[in-house]
Amino acid sequence: MQTTVSNREFTTALSDxxxxxxxxxxxxxxxxxxxxxxxxxxxxxVGLIDALGEIFPAVARLVGEQFFRDMARLYIRANPxxxxxxxxxxxxxxxxxxxxxxxxxxAYLPDVARIELAWLDAFHAADTSCFSAADLGxxxxxxxxxxxxxxxxxxxxxxxxxxxxxxxxxxxxxASLADIDPTAPEDGLVTRPGYxxxxxxxxxxxxxxxxxxxxxxxxxxxxxxxxxxxTEFDLPLALRAxxxxxxxxxxxxxx
Amino acid sequence: MPDTPQPTQCSxxxxxIPPRAGAGLKTAHVDAxxxxxxxxxxxxxxxxxxxxxxxxPHRALDAIRENFPLSVHGVGxxxxxxxxxxxxxxxxxxxxxxRYEPGLVSEHLAWSTHxxxxxxxxxxxxxxxxxxxxxxxxxxxxxxxxxxxxxLENPSTYVQFEQSTMSETDFIRQIAVRTGCGLLxxxxxxxxxxxxxxxxPLAYLEDFPLGRVQEIHLAGHAPDVDDEGDVILIDSHDRPxxxxxxGLYETVTGRIGPVPTLIEWDADIPEWPILRKxxxxxxxxxxxxxxxDASPRQRxxxx
Numbered sequence: 001m002q003t004t005v006s007n008r009e010f011t012t013a014l015s016d017x018x019x020x021x022x023x024x025x026x027x028x029x030x031x032x033x034x035x036x037x038x039x040x041x042x043x044x045x046v047g048l049i050d051a052l053g054e055i056f057p058a059v060a061r062l063v064g065e066q067f068f069r070d071m072a073r074l075y076i077r078a079n080p081x082x083x084x085x086x087x088x089x090x091x092x093x094x095x096x097x098x099x100x101x102x103x104x105x106x107a108y109l110p111d112v113a114r115i116e117l118a119w120l121d122a123f124h125a126a127d128t129s130c131f132s133a134a135d136l137g138x139x140x141x142x143x144x145x146x147x148x149x150x151x152x153x154x155x156x157x158x159x160x161x162x163x164x165x166x167x168x169x170x171x172x173x174x175a176s177l178a179d180i181d182p183t184a185p186e187d188g189l190v191t192r193p194g195y196x197x198x199x200x201x202x203x204x205x206x207x208x209x210x211x212x213x214x215x216x217x218x219x220x221x222x223x224x225x226x227x228x229x230x231t232e233f234d235l236p237l238a239l240r241a242x243x244x245x246x247x248x249x250x251x252x253x254x255x
Numbered sequence: 256m257p258d259t260p261q262p263t264q265c266s267x268x269x270x271x272i273p274p275r276a277g278a279g280l281k282t283a284h285v286d287a288x289x290x291x292x293x294x295x296x297x298x299x300x301x302x303x304x305x306x307x308x309x310x311x312p313h314r315a316l317d318a319i320r321e322n323f324p325l326s327v328h329g330v331g332x333x334x335x336x337x338x339x340x341x342x343x344x345x346x347x348x349x350x351x352x353x354r355y356e357p358g359l360v361s362e363h364l365a366w367s368t369h370x371x372x373x374x375x376x377x378x379x380x381x382x383x384x385x386x387x388x389x390x391x392x393x394x395x396x397x398x399x400x401x402x403x404x405x406x407l408e409n410p411s412t413y414v415q416f417e418q419s420t421m422s423e424t425d426f427i428r429q430i431a432v433r434t435g436c437g438l439l440x441x442x443x444x445x446x447x448x449x450x451x452x453x454x455x456p457l458a459y460l461e462d463f464p465l466g467r468v469q470e471i472h473l474a475g476h477a478p479d480v481d482d483e484g485d486v487i488l489i490d491s492h493d494r495p496x497x498x499x500x501x502g503l504y505e506t507v508t509g510r511i512g513p514v515p516t517l518i519e520w521d522a523d524i525p526e527w528p529i530l531r532k533x534x535x536x537x538x539x540x541x542x543x544x545x546x547x548d549a550s551p552r553q554r555x556x557x558x
Contacts, residue, residue, distance in 0.1 A: 002417040005381065007337040007369040014374060024417045028452040032482035036413040036451075039479070039489060040376055047375040081373040084331025084344060085306055124307030127314075153308065195311050 014041055015077065048076045051086040056093060056116045058171040063103060071100065087120055108162035108182050115168045115199065118156035118190040122197045125154035130193045130246030136239070139251070145220035149213050149248035154192035157207050157214070161185050165201045193246030205233025206241055213248070272297045272324045272358035272470070274513035274545075276537035278530055279328075279520060285315045287527035289322060295534055297324040297358065299517050303331045305355075306347045320355055326470070326517070327357040331373070334393045334407075335366035335380035345400050352401050359470055359515070361406035361439045362397070364390065364427065381416035382426040394434040406437040406469055411444035411476075411490035413451055423448070424462035431467045438464065441472035442507065443519075446500050447488040451481075456503055465511050473504060473537065474519035493522035496533055501540070508544035516541060 003024030013019045021037035049072045053060050060068035075096050081089040094110040094117070103109050131149055139147055158164065165188035166180045187207035191198050202210070205226040212222035226233040242248065275296025278284075288295060298319050305312055319325065329348055332340065352360055365377035380386050398405055409427060421429075431438055440463065449456040475494035481487040496504075496518065508514065518533040 004418045005416055007366065010378065011369045011372065011374060014378075021414070025414045026417055027481060027483075028415060028454075031485075033414050035480070035482045036487065039413045039487070040378060043376040044374050051375070081375065082371050084303055084333075084367065084373050085347075086303070086375070087307060123310050124312070125309060127309035154310075192310065195314055 013037065014044060015080065017041060045073060045076060048081065048086075048089070049073060052076075052090055052093070055087070055090045055120055056113055058116055058168045059093075059097070059109060059113050061171050062106060062109065062112065062167070067102075071102070074100075087124055091117065093117070108160065108164050108167055111158065111160040111162055111164035112168050112171075114160075115158050115164055115188060115190065118158060119168075119197050119199065121156060122154035122190045122192040125152075125192060128152060128249045131243070131248040131250055132246075133243045135251070136243065145218060147219040148216060148252040149219075150250050150252045151214045152191060152193075152246055152249045154190070154197070155210075155214065155245075155247045156190040157202075157211050158188040158190070159185075159207050160188065164188065165199065169199055189241070189245050189247060191245040191247050198245060200241065200245060202241055203232075203234060203237045205230030206238040209233065209235075209238045210242060210247055213242075216252070270324050270356070270358050272326055272515040274515055275541060276534040277324075277326065277515060277517045278534050279517060280316075280319060281520075281524050282312070282315060283524065284527045284530065285319065289318060291527070291531070293531055293535070295323065295531070296538070297326055297515060297517075299326040299328050302327050302329040302348050302351050305351050316355065325355055325357045326359040326361070326515070327352060327355065329360070329362040330377070331367060332362045332393075332397065333366045333368040334362055334397070335364060335378070335386065335390055336368055336393075337366075337389070338369065340393050340396060341368060345397060348397075349401055352403070359406060359437075360401060360403065361408055361470065363408045364410050364430075377410060379410060379412045379414060379416070382419040382421045382423060383416075384420065387421075387426060387429055391430055391433045394430065394436050398434065398436065404435065404437055406439040407431070408439040408441050408472065409444050409448075409463075411441070411447040411451075411488075413487065413489075415452060422462065424459060424464070428464045431464055437469040438467045439470045439472060440465070440468045440507065441474070442503050443472065443474040443476055443496065443500050444490060446497065446503060447476050447490050450486065450488045457506070460503065460507060465507065468507075468511060468514055471504065471507065471514050471516040472519055473500060473516060473533070474521075476500075491522060492519050494520075495529075496536075501536070504537070505540050505544075508540055513541040513545050 005022045005024040009022040013022050021033045025033045027033050027036055049069050052072045079092050094113040097103055097113055098110040130152060163180050163182050163184045163186050165186040170177055187202040189200050189202050208229040209222050209226035212225045223235050273296050277297035277299055278295050280298040280300045305316055363377050367374050367378060445456050445459050449459055473496045474492045475496055477489045477491040479487050479489050516537045520530055
């Protein structure tokens with residue numbers, strides 16, 4: 001009786017380097033299968049490590065390439081992908097980094113990973129126009145307070161207790177972090193007006209303002225919420241950031 | 256060469272892929288390809304890279320599609336899986352195919368998904384009756400969902416299964432006969448598997464249903480060693496096509512005439528001119544295989 005190998009047996013051995021290759025797997029002419037089976041193990045892991053390196057280039061640079069690859073190997077074993085779309089992989093990386101003791105001294109790292117995931121989401125988001133300064137100018141003044149906007153599919157807001165936005169921008173550009181105080185909290189906005197993903201720091205209170213608008217609030221209510229949240233909130237400054245970034249696609253029709 | 260009558264097929268949509276050299280599309284090459292005086296015969300993309308909603312990948316592919324015939328090559332359908340196909344993924348593939356109307360759509364004789372986990376490789380299947388029936392069901396389902404024929408690619412493998420009861424070529428021929436799918440002959444895979452399992456690549460090609468081949472893949476491979484210290488080849492797609500693979504390619508095209516031929520280069524990706532050089536080499540061999548006055552129909556009959 002020949003030994004049959006189920007997908008389960010194959011993948012169990014594939015995921016655990018300490019498990020021998022399944023019985024029923026062989027080389028030609030009674031050759032052994034250990035190193036042969038290792039080729040599949042290696043292909044899977046190296047492919048996923050490379051994919052994570054492309055998703056999280058700033059995280060990789062901050063911890064060092066070799067350290068990142070070793071860490072990614074542990075991440076992959078604990079969090080295998082559940083989709084063949086690798087640009088959706090790594091969603092739990094921020095949580096992993098937050099509890100991975102060897103990087104505990106880099107407290108901003110989980111937020112850096114969150115920004116990189118937002119960046120990738122924006123990259124693949126649907127194409128649509130942006131609500132522009134001209135669009136805003138066309139809204140009659142009497143309707144401004146009641147204005148509601150539809151978020152652009154690429155827009156993501158990140159609120160960090162650290163200087164994560166500056167750290168990502170600087171690290172991705174290859175510059176030195178020497179001038180950045182990592183303990184200064186930052187809010188960031190990721191957008192993609194046209195085809196280039198943009199990441200910018202937001203002025204004080206603007207994250208609350210934009211998040212309220214994204215959640216469907218009226219312009220007046222969003223501004224009031226932001227003012228309550230942050231005394232330095234400056235509506236004209238917030239509107240300028242919003243329009244420059246292309247955070248919204250169009251006016252939202254009343255439900 | 257063994258050949259079998261073509262079963263009746265549904266219509267195959269999309270712009271035809273010419274019997275010339277094509278290249279696997281890489282983002283870094285898009286501008287160079289569009290501005291090059293050498294016109295590559297066609298471009299091929301991995302379907303999964305265009306399953307996002309929008310953004311730069313689709314913009315680049317739109318530009319390519321306007322100027323070149325396009326082939327779509329899936330790497331994540333997991334046709335060999337024990338479980339059923341992932342209907343969500345089939346629907347995603349259909350969306351890509353409907354949007355870009357490629358001249359050819361292909362997938363692998365392999366699996367990569369089990370129990371909701373994705374294993375980022377093309378894993379081998381045993382060549383037995385149960386697997387054959389399952390793979391045929393899956394291919395029929397995909398062809399029905401897409402409303403067109405797909406091509407199935409022969410794998411590169413590193414291990415064998417004790418439970419296999421037939422040869423790879425018999426297995427593939429059976430699939431083609433039962434499902435009416437076309438075949439994508441990866442000659443580098445033939446060379447890699449033949450080396451890894453100790454048989455002659457030419458003997459494999461003698462047994463292969465060459466009459467059903469609608470596309471050829473060529474790529475580079477990397478040497479390693481097996482448990483016994485003997486050479487084993489890895490299907491690495493990270494270097495030029497090996498001279499011995501070029502030799503097999505000349506033999507195959509000499510028999511069946513010109514077939515769309517893709518140069519795959521997926522790791523350590525070079526500048527476009529290096530890839531173009533490989534494509535031009537394939538073009539020269541294709542031209543020679545056409546002969547001075549053979550019509551496509553005569554050439555097909557010769558295969």
